[in-house]
Amino acid sequence: MRNRPKVVLVSIDSRFIHTNIALRYIKAFTKDLEYDCLMMEYTIQSPLMDMLDDILDCEPDMVGFSTYIWNVEQVSRISRLIRLARPSIRLLFGGPEVSWNAEESLMGLKGDYIIAGEGEETYRELIEKCLDNMETSGSFSLGDNDEVRGLATIRNGIPMVYPPRDKMDLARLPFPYSMDEDLSDRIACIEASRGCPYSCSYCLSSAEKDLRFRSVASVMDDVESLLKLGAKLVKFMDRTFNAHPDAAEVFRRIISLDTSAVFHFEMSPSMVNDAQMEVLKEAPPGRIQFETGVQSTDENVLHLIRRHSKGFREGLLSLLTLGNIHHHLDLIAGLPMDTMESFRRSFNEVYSLGPDVLQLGFLKIIRGTPMESEVKRWGMVHSPFPPYQVISTATMGRADVGRLKAAEKALDKYHNSGKFVNSLTYAASFHEDPLVFFEGLGNALDSEGYRVRSPSSDDYYRIFLMYSARVLEMKAGFEPGLMRDLVKYDFLLWNRRQGIPFFLERIDKDTNDIRRKLKREEGVVGHVEWFENDVVSHISGNERNPGPVAVLFDKSRTHGKIITL
Structure with missing residues (x-):
């Protein structure tokens, strides 16, 4: 007979390459307690019934889910299946998608517990009290009089939300990964801070003001441990990494490492200082990647979303001119008072800076954010289903959003893939409006039936060549033959077969x-x-x-x- 209770923590990611650091933290934070904790990882494509069998075969007393905007529907389905198949199992939920309104989420998910906010200390106290109650009642659950700060639960059929818990001292964070994990083909995650210095109205982080930092020594200890586990891509999860007062020193130590690993950071150009720039100049190419949320270059739009922009352009240009760092820039379509014309200016200005990746995203009305209360003010219509994407606004109609979706598709396939660098550079040099160019290219894909399905590799190149030759043929200096040869060259860089498609004219x-x-x-x-x-x-x-x-x-x-x- 099994004496130790068992908890299964379930991660459902968009791709298996991702690793869930939140669940790993709470598991590591309770490794000294007298219970068994297993972690099971799936993707949003995993068959529900296979997941159900996997989880139930473990015979857990409790199952915990990490819940986000991209997996809440799958979490809802699998948890309901568990409830039907094994009603005695306690269901625990955490994560941003359920923390914003724990009482409503608890009832909607028919769960037993929800952790609202940071999970490590709340989860530990929950497990401790469940263990204590098991000693007296035999049930691995909270006792009738137990209260846990930061937790929501059901009492006599009524949801009960206990007072929030104080933010934890980050010096108490354990190393989250098991030392027998193989991270060579996965994204390894790490935190140097929690909290955000900004208050953007579309982001849940706007409600979290307590910006806290870990020491450089503890961060680098974790980095060294990740590298021992074979990590090739280390992603810092900080919302604004360079808000850390010792960011320059972390950069310096990472640059000095004898490794081929890549390190990814989210940055605020407004907070870039001379010390950071001096260190970053020494980074070997490929060592560091930066992701920056530009969102818009329109000052009025930025003001309406409460996004600080002072010094942003200058800092961004300084980072881009370094030349040794991979840059990923983000724009958001559908922001308050943004029009097609103002977004076109933002897009073309940012594209002209030459980022390695330019992400064109669409505003999502995330529940619990200030933006949610402003949708009527801005005439926003959005999907009620995750990810709650905007359909139209008072200043950007549905047809406008559709045009940008076409541009986003082409941008992702042709620019962000990196597979058309030479041919796209040549074509773009003859087109005065990059957004219009990508919109037309996206329409060309749609016109051949590729709105809801993906073309073959050959068709991507064929459609690009056909579209570029058609829209640029009258431009002074444009050479159709050179265009074809550049497409052929890019094709051969990425396709290792001996033959080439007929349209490239061998x-x-x-x-x-x-x-x-x-x-x-x-x-x-x-x-x-x-x-x-x-x-x-x-x-x-x-x-x-x-x-x-x-x-x-x-x-x-x-x-x-x-x-x-």
């Missing part, structure tokens, strides 16, 4: 003798392709040689090299 010249000679005389193995135009010199900015030219793509396919015959 030159009928033999390459077998060249490849054999390269292998015999230089030990080089790769793919050789003929081009009408000297694309390699064009890309590098050098004077182009007369064509046709043969280009070698080695096994790595990172670049092409002209072969001198």
Whole structure:
């Protein structure tokens, strides 16, 4: 007979590569208690019935769910199935999607407990009191008179929300990962702080004012441990990393590490200072990634969402000019008083800065945020279902939002994928309005039936070539042949097969003798392709040689090299 109670903590992520740090924290924070705690990880694509069997086979006394905007529907379904199959199991929920209104969420999910806010100390006290009650009553649950700050529960069929708990001292945070985990193919997460210095009206973080920081030593101890577990991508979960007073020192230590791992940070350009800039200049290329929420460049829009913008442009430009850091910039469509024209200006201004990734997102009316109470003021219509995306506003109609969705699709597939760098750079240099260019490219995808399904790899390149040639053919200096060769070049960088699609017009010249000679005389193995135009010199900015030219793509396919015959 089993004496120790068992809790199963369930994570449902968008992709398995993600790791849930919240559940790992509460598990590690209670590892000294006399109970068994298992963690089970799934994705939103995981079959519900398989998840149910997995969880029930563990014979848990309690099941806990980490609940977010992207998984709340799956969490709701699997928890209801557990309730039907095994009514005696206690159901615990936590996370931002249930914390904002714990009483309503508790009733809607038919749960037993909800942790509202930070979970470590509340979860520990819950488990401790459940263990105590088990000693006296045999039931792994709260006793009739037990109260736990930061918790909501059901008493006699009525939801009861206990007073909030004080924020914990971050020095008490344990290392969240188990030392037998393999993080080589997953995103490893870490925190250097909690809280946010800003009060953006669309974000739940606007309600959390207690900005707290961990010491540099504790942060770097965790970094070293993550690297020992094979982490190749370490993501700092801080809402504004460089608000940390010792951000420059953390950067310095990460830059000095002997590792090929990549470190991802969310940054506020307004808070970039000289000390940070001096350190960041020394970062080896590829070591650091920055994500920055620009959201809009319209000062009126920024004011209406209570987003501080002083020094933002200057700081962003300083970061972008470093040249050794990968930059991911975010824009949000559908903000208060934003129009197609003002958003077009924002998009084109930010695109012109040359970010590696430009994310075009749509406003989500997250429950519990100040924005939720302002939807009537701004004439917003939004989906009542997660992720609560805006359908239209008083200043941006549904058709406008549809146009931006087309642009977002093309932007993600062609710019953000990194697979069209050379051909897109050439095409964009002839188009005065990047947003219009991407909107038209998205419409070209939709017109071929790809609104709700994905094209093949070949079709992405074919549609890009067809669209670009059509809209740019009358532009002075535009060369259709060079455009085709640049598309062919990008295609070969990312496709390792020997053949190429018909629309890229392969030159009928033999390459077998060249490849054999390269292998015999230089030990080089790769793919050789003929081009009408000297694309390699064009890309590098050098004077182009007369064509046709043969280009070698080695096994790595990172670049092409002209072969001198």
